[in-house]
Every structure is written in structure tokens, then in C-alpha cells.
Amino acid sequence: MSNSAEPLEGFYAVIPAGGIGSRLWPLSRADAPKFLHDLTGSGSSLLRDTWDRLLPLAGEDRIMVVTGRAHRAAVEEQIPALADLNVVLESEPRDSSAAIGLAAAILEKREPGVIIGSFAADHVIRGARTFNRAVAEAVAVARAGYIATIGIRPTEAAVGFGYIHAPTPASISGAPSALEVDAFVEKPSARVAQEYVESGDYLWNAGMFIAKASVILEELGKTEPELLAGLQQLADAWDTPARGAVVDQVWPKLKKIAIDYSVAEPAAAEGKLMTIPGEFDWDDVGDFASIAKLHSSGFKKDLAILGEGARVLSDSSNGVVVSESGRTIAVVGVNDIVIVDTPDALLVTTTANAQRVKSVVDALRSAGHNDVL
């Protein structure tokens, strides 16, 4: 267990920065996805917050960002220190097995035996010291040949997350809090979620995976051999002049599958997956209700107000106003409201309906209104 300021030895952080975040429309768009926004009022984007969080653990030269070609400029603007070597550009989204698997294949080729840790670009984490301790333990688990995931100790019976069932302590040097993962379980009903939380044997699946790159590739080869072959082909060409041609040829054909299904669940079934309970605050900021909740702490019942120079008059409580247009916004007598005001699109809904925002995006797409997507 380490809490030092030194980066973890042999560790490389990977940030898959993909996913638009449709439930955060019209703030999140195809050309301005969730990870590029400041959803916490921190003054920096979620991507930048993620980078800053990983910096002491991996070091500036050992953080790789996997993102879409379209976001290259925005990502580099967010992270000026990001070296070309650490940018992996996808010509199109192929889901997390391809994104993380490619990073693993490239890094394993460059540095055999490397341990990688994958951390989403668009989650919110508060509590750096506990996060750092958890990652350090996860790296110890990875060094022992397992795949580690950092599960989040539930603070409520949430139904919006998947859970990790891990009732049994593991015994791994340097990872005193590690638990063996029995299984991943899908988003539960409210009743089941309550049981999970009360049992104390379940953690939230936050999608953070830490393992030797070789172990991830080995597990992937068992379930998705064709996908692995494609990734190896890409990795072989990556640091050569052939990269462009091979990417154009191979990448678009890769199978789209989440790493949870191709690697994590099979590894859990084999007893190769351990989890470190994360005691820090975590949220995937999946919708505007999450944002409202992130901003309401304790007795604070005001509307959450996001946006530089926002001019909001409100007598309302427990909702969120996102002001991206600079306009004066008056909110009268509407509690739990969600107002997202952008230059070309406006959303008005409630926190209870926040999950349904995705259906708006679907409807706009069906109607051909791609200009606002």
C-alpha cells in the first residue's frame, strides 16, 4: 500500500474518452461530448479532472488517452502536456474492448509486463487520498497476475449502476482490502438494490480495471480471439509508418463489445478478478439528476447553477440550471427542474425525468435534426 507522491512503478493509466452522454443533451453533443464539459463547477472539464487525478499515480508521460479523431484538438487543448505518443485516435467508436484492448496491445508491445489501469474520462471522483490508496492496492493485485477492479462502496440503494458481488476477502500482498469477485450483476430493482446495500457484500461497478496489459489481452483472446488478432495487428503497425493504412483497414471491422463482457465477467468466473473497495465519492454523472445531486450537499436546497457568467434568478430548489448561452434565466416556482440553455437548443425537464432525455436525442435523430445532436 502506497500513499507516496511517487508514481506507481510500472503503471500506465489509460483514459478511454468516448461516449457522447446522450442523457446530458443538449449540453453534451457529438462534437462536445460529456468528458469535455465542466459538470462539477470545478472550472475544468471532467477529462482534465481525470488527468489531474491520475497524474500523481502514473506521471505525465504515462497517461494514454483513447478518443475519437474528431476530439483530438479539444483533448489536446484540455491537456497541453499530452504527448503524441499517448494519443490513440479512433476513426469511429468500437466500444470499450477495442479501445482499452488497443491501448493494452500498444503498451505491452512498447513495454512488456506493463500494468495498465483504465479510468473513464467522464466520471466524478472526490477524495484523492482514498482514490490513490485504492489504485495502489489495485496495482498490487495486478502485479500478482489478477485483474483488479475498483468497486465503489454504495452510499445508497442506487438502481442506475451495476453491482459487483464480492463477499470473500482475498489474500494478496500489498492489497489488504482486496476481495474476490464472485460476479457482476446488472442494474437491480430498488428492492434488490436495498438488499445488496444492506448485505455489505456488494459494490458499485465503476468500470475501473487495473491489470497487466498481457493479462487483459490473454483474457480477451479467450472470448474474442478475432478481436484480439485485430488489435495485435494494429499494435504491430502502431509505431510504424504503416499505422494509418492498418487502422483504416482493421479498426472499422473490430467487434463492438464492452470490456465488461469480453474480459471482466469471464475473468470473474475464472476466479481471476479481484476488487478493491473504493471509499471515495464517485458518480458517473449519467444524467442531469446526478448533476443536481452532486451540487446539493447537506442543507443546501438551491438550484445548482452551472455555466460561466450564468445570470439566473430563481426561487426554486433542488434542480439544475445549465447556462451556456449567456442569457438571463428566470425560474419561478418550479422545484426539481432541469433547464439546459445552450445557444441552439433548450431542454426543460425534471430530475425525475432526467433519464428520459436520451429519448429526446433519439427523436431528434429520427426527425433528421442532426444540427443539434
Added chain:
Amino acid sequence: MSNSAEPLEGFYAVIPAGGIGSRLWPLSRADAPKFLHDLTGSGSSLLRDTWDRLLPLAGEDRIMVVTGRAHRAAVEEQIPALADLNVVLESEPRDSSAAIGLAAAILEKREPGVIIGSFAADHVIRGARTFNRAVAEAVAVARAGYIATIGIRPTEAAVGFGYIHAPTPASISGAPSALEVDAFVEKPSARVAQEYVESGDYLWNAGMFIAKASVILEELGKTEPELLAGLQQLADAWDTPARGAVVDQVWPKLKKIAIDYSVAEPAAAEGKLMTIPGEFDWDDVGDFASIAKLHSSGFKKDLAILGEGARVLSDSSNGVVVSESGRTIAVVGVNDIVIVDTPDALLVTTTANAQRVKSVVDALRSAGHNDVL
């Protein structure tokens, strides 16, 4: 009683076009008051609708508009046929006694014995034939030397309007439905409003007054002799080169008082006020809840959507969206909502809170945000 296409003999219509309509912010503004907006989806402004309604009753050359100097261009754009002779410009608002009294004084000077009828520029009326019949009866009442008001037969126990108590039929030639007005009563409680409506003896006060100009001036002279003297001074100078100087000197000093208090109530107490029950649909469109109601008829439960080229996606009912910015607006799971989207200001409230919009305007004024008022 007349229902002909010929204008009513000796009749002059006056349209006081003042009042911003603060409860309709941010649609109504100091430089774009309520009467300049199309609140019904008719395709024309309330002022233009009022003009069109009065045209067959008075004729194009006999409709006078009293408005603020700042609105001259907008008014003339709305009504290209409006002659200079029929435009009375106020250098600043001095309430309805001054506005209507000045029109009466000018017209009486030009045409002794003229009957004038004053009709607000920003009300909605549907049912031209019944309206025309009511005005014709009111003119008959005026010709007999009384002041006539057209009261609206209540369709519900509204608490947002004043009422006219008129239980006794009058007996006036040409005005078979005329009733003697006992008294005007202020906006009642819900219980009292219910009693009023059930009694059948009460009408809504719609602020429409029809009388000989001389009678209005005579009544005004009894209660507000100084105000009358000022108005006579203005009228004497009006059609002379001295107009500008006299306006600058006299107008700003005129007492601000509603014509209800200076003329109508005292005349009622003297037995000089008669009312014609109006059986047409009428609304003063006082707030966004009124607009929502105007647009929801019968089983139609959709959101009312106002604004040219509005692009609104909604699964919500019984509210109103005003789109003046051309943006895409998505409304998810919020019934009875009021959304007013303008280029520089956005309002979100509910129909139940519609009356409270005025407080937003007050708050913005206090905060010095005059740019959006």
C-alpha cells in the same frame, strides 16, 4: 340595434395602447409591449386585431390610437392605414384618465357631440357579430347621454377580474339588453366570485367605455377638475403649432389615475352608467396561464406553442411554450409548464405561478438589469 356593415354614426373608436404587460415578461418588454405581440397565434398583433375588430364599427378614418412616443414606429408598422391625425403620442405614461380624456378632449373639439368608445389594445375577443351588436347597443346608450360599458358575461368564477354589479334592466331605445350599473367591485375571492357568477347579476369589467366625449369630460371635471383643465389646455393646442410646447409643459404634470376611478365609479354612483352584457369570448391575456388557456380548447391537452418557426419537441401537456429565438426546445415530462424563450432572456415557470412573473421583472429592475426589461 345595428348589425350592418356601415360604421356607427357619429362614433369614434379610441385604442389606448399602453402598458408593458409585466406578467408576460420576457416576451413583453418596455420596447415591445404586450399589444405588439401575437399572443393568439392569429398571425397578427393584439393591436392589429383590435384595429381590425373596430374597423367595421368606426371606419378607417375614425380610430384613434393613444400610445407612447417610443412605440410610434411599431404602431404605424402594425397599422399602415393609421392617419397622423389619429395618433396621439404620450411623452410618458400618465394612466388611462389622461390617455382617454385627452382623446375625448381632442375629438370633442374637432367634432362636438362625438361619441367615443375606448377599447384596450391588448385584449382578445372572439365573436365579431356579438361584439358588434354590443357596441351598437352601447352607442345607443351613449347617444341617450349615459356612459356605457360592455361587461362580459362570466364563463367561470374568475378571481383575476373586477366585476360589474348590474341587476336591473334599463330602458333605453336601441339598447334592449342594457342594464343599470349599481357598482363596480374589485377582484373577489374565489367564494365570492362563485356567488357573483351564480347570481347572474354580475359581469366582468373589461374596461370598455362608450360615451359622448362631452359626457366623459363632464364627469372627469367633477372628480378631477385640474386634470380636466390640463387636458383642455392640451386639446386647445393639439391641432396648432403650439402642440409640442404645451405637451412638454402640461402632460408630465397630469395626475395619474385610472378612468375607472375618475369617471366610471362616480358615474355609476350617479346612476349614469349602463352596461351591455357581452356574450362574446373575451380575455385580457394577463399572464401566460391565460395564453395557455386560450390555446387549449375542448379536449386539446397539448402544450400551446407560440412563435414563428418554433421547433418544439414535447411530451407534456397544458402549458405554453413561446419560442422567439429559433432554437430547438425539448420539453420532457413537465405538465402545466410555461417556457418563454427569447434571444436574451428565458423564463421557466408554471401556469399556477404565472401571476408571479411580475416579481421577476421587479427583481430584475432592482438589480439594475434593465437591458432585459
